[in-house]
Amino acid sequence: MTISEAAAAVGVSGGTLRRWVREGVVPEYDGAWTPAAVGKARLVARLRERGYTLAHIKRATDEGRLAFGRIVELFGSNGETYTRAEAVYLTGLDAETVDRVAMMLGIGSEQPLDEVAFQVLNYVGAAIKAGLPREAMMQIARVYLQAISSIADAEVRLVHLYLHEPLMRAGGSADEMARAMLNVAEGLLPLAPPLLDQLHHRMLMHYIDQDVVGHMETELAAEHEEIGRMRVAIAFADLAGYTQLTEREGDLHALDVVERFLGNVTATLPDGARVIKTIGDEVMVVGPDPVALTAWALRLGELMPEHPRPRAAVHYGYARYRDGDYFGREVNLAARVQAQSGEGDVLVTRPVVEASDSQLRFEPLAPVRLRGFSESTEMFRALVAGPRA
Secondary structure, X not given: XXXXXXXXXXXXXXXXXXXXXXXXXXXXXXXXXXXXXXXXXXXXXXXXXXXXXXXXHHXXXXXXXXXXXXXXXXXXXXXXXXXXXXXXXXXXXXXXXXXXXXXXXXXXXXXXXXXXXXXXXHHHHHHHHOOOOHHHHHHHHHHHHHHHHHHHHHHHHHHHHXXXXXXXXXXXXHHHHHHHHHHHHHHHOOOHHHHHHXXXXXXXXXXXXXXXXXXXXXXXOOOOOOOOEEEEXXXXXXXXXXXXXXXXXXXXHHHHHHHHHHHHHHHOOOOOOEEEEEEOOEXXXXXXXXXXXXXXXXXXXXXXXXXOOEEEEEEEEEEEEEOOEEEXXXXXXXXXXXXXXXXXXXXXXXXXXXXXXXXXXXXXXXXXXXXXXXXOEOXXXXXXXXXXX
């Protein structure tokens, strides 16, 4: 690139680029504006926008703290942008859908759409033309974005923790660190698409199978039921006393306990059930069968008989499915019931008891007025069926 082309790509003047080279904050420049030099200049520009001085940037560069930023060189862009009107015309989508996709991608109403946003709009439009309702496609796109965000965040953090920081502690030069980071990224990036594709196919087959079986085992919703509402068993589980364990034994020991707990959760899930989300040591699980989900919760307690033991609650009711998650009154009720449970307890509500059979027995507890609910809730402690005491 010429100095003018590089300045345009970075968004600064040619004089600013020359000054950055003189100050040593763009050591990748060696008489020519290569992709590496332009990539570093873009990083410097972003840091300057955030208020960092050239002295701060120079010191961070010399220490190798900015080596990870060099990876952006691998993501080429032609810089082409589109107005909202152009996107509507070229994709065939309506203006509202274009705006919703842009907002989902974090693009403000006054900002142009970049090439990535334009391609996403093309995919959304193709799915809608193939017959998928617009609202369903928008939810799928949001779920994709959430999942890919988690994947990208994990990739960056793990490479930083397990490669970048050890290299800095070893005292290598900034150039050596940058080359090591680029080598890893160049090896990892080509593997990601086929790996994700294979995992997607495998899990898609798994959930198609579950959906087919689920249709055989459940009644069709009544005609007046809203699309997106379904009757499901909802479970919340966590480790009683986890916070105290962290204070007493330290983060690493507590993390080992949580990993064992979450491993037991996923390894013992009944057919049709899946983990919806985890927050620290708490997990939310949804499935079609309240009996199976209650038996699963009891099994967790058997697998972890020592402190801190799991505690759980199971409820059965209608929830709204949206963006890969479940919402509504019944979900909130399940969470409130779980908050009432003690170490080793599995609490359930009346609908779970009514759906159960001889596999389980239940000990009635005093009704409780749960926070946020106007009426008292009947609760029961679930027990494995057997001789009564």
